[in-house]
Amino acid sequence: MDLKLFFNPTEVDVDQSPTSFQSSIYVNRDKMPDHEGMDIALIGLTEYRGGDNSSELASAEAVRKQLYALKKGYGDYGIIDLGNFRNGPKIEDTYLRLKEVCAYLMEKNIIPVLFGGSHDLDLGQYYAYETAEKLISVLNIDNAMDFDGEHIASNHIGKIFKHSPNYLFGYCHLGYQSYLTDQKSIELLDKLSFESIRLGVVKENIKDIEPIVRDADMLSFDLSALQALYAPGASNAKVYGLTGEEACQLCWYAGQNEKMSSVGIYNYDAAKDSKDNKTAFVMSTMIWYFIEGYYHRKGDKNFKSNDYLMYEVHLGGEPETIRFYKSKLSERWWMEVPNPDSEGLFNRNRMIACNQSDYDLALKGEIPDRWMNFFNKV
Incomplete structure (x- = not known):
């Protein structure tokens, strides 16, 4: 694929030291750099026709200017900034172009990191998984549930649910605010065996949210989930919401997630x-x-290796036992949902991320909610 056909070069150039973020990545300016062998591709978005604001190029470039001035983090970077994505004649064309580019990058094992644009652009991000021949789990972080509304940015999640072919295995809505959310939307997620976690639960102990982030293949993050104090430039931020530190913590978890293959911050x-x-x-x-989380990944993949401790908890009912796995390297936990009929597409999802608290609950003879929720889906 000739990526330069889809992008306009960035004009941002921050004069910084050799230790700056900008000096450690490849940037599309006068010429599109070679993307072969890269780990992460940054993509600036300038499409806002699906929302209710009229931001354009300035938004993506403003983020880029701040990012370039930061100091380089851990390890050797394999990062390319592809520039600003060229919008289609119609917004639907932008979705399809985004789908094509993201699918291509993911086939190359390059994680697209999208920033800017209205939240409905996660449709293009989601459509990119259509040819991957696997079921995926989506994590959406937003202060409201976008199932219906005047603009497509207010009903894009509903479109994901209705999309055919259907390859959506799991969906979690993180950080919703109850006074902004129709109770019927929460009931719909329960009926579909999807998860919804309100803001107060997230803020109570953000470490308990890590397993939920670890189970996602795709992250869609609406800046409106943050407090207006931290994000006055978010399209629909309110007084209450996540802090900047909490948002960064969730992004760190996402980077460490071995399954995470695309990220959008809108x-x-x-x-x-x-x-x-x-x-x-x-x-x-x-x-x-x-990016820091990505370069601190622990390689948690092979549960049959000696890098894991396996605990089998006998419940004395149905199920009779639940197996838990703990990584010696990262000290993270998983639990297995055995189902002989769930081979193929479901097979990769049979190991569920969890906390030690789920193991402790099983020791008391109780089935963890996330285990039962997965079992009901398959």
Whole structure:
């Protein structure tokens, strides 16, 4: 694929030291760099026709300016900034172009990291999995549930649910605010055996959220999930929400997730941002922390190796036992849902990320909710 056909070069150039983030990556300026062998591809988005604001190129470039000035993190980077994505004549064309590019990158084992644009652009991100021949799990972080609304950015999740062919295995909505959410939307997720976790639960102990992030293949993050104090430039931020630190922590978890294959951070409006570009800075540090998490991955894949401790808990009912696995390297936990009829597409999802608290619960003879939720789906 000739990627330069899909992108406009960036004009951002921050004069920084050799230790800056900018000096450690390949950037599409005068010429598109070679993407072979890269780990992560940064993609600036300028499409806002699906939302209710009119931001354009300035938003993606504002984030880029803040990101480039940060210091390089851990390890040797294999990162390319492809530039700003060229929109289609119609918004539906932008989705399809985004689908094509993201699918191509993921086939090359390059993680696309999308930033800017309205939240409905995660449709293109999701469509990219159509030819992957696997079921995926989507993590959506937003202060509201976008199942219906006047703009497509307010009903894009509903379109994901209805999309055919259907390759959506799991969906979790993280950080919703109850006073912004129709109770029927929560009931719909329960009926579909999907998860919804309100803001208060996330903030109570964010470490308990890590297994949920670890189970996702795709992350769609609406900046409106943050407090307006931290993200005045988010399209629909409220007084209450995640802090900047909590958003970065979630992005760190996403980076460490071995399954995570695409990330989108949406709904930044540079025209609404503070004079010191506070939102652009928060968004750039979220991207930075995802990259840091990626380069700190522990290689948690082969559960039959000696790198894992296996615990079998006898419940004395149905199921009779549940197996738990703990990594000696990362000290993270998983639990297995045995189902002889779930080979093929379901097979890769049979190991569920969990906490030690789920293991402790099983020792008391109780079945963890996430185990039962998965069992019901398959």
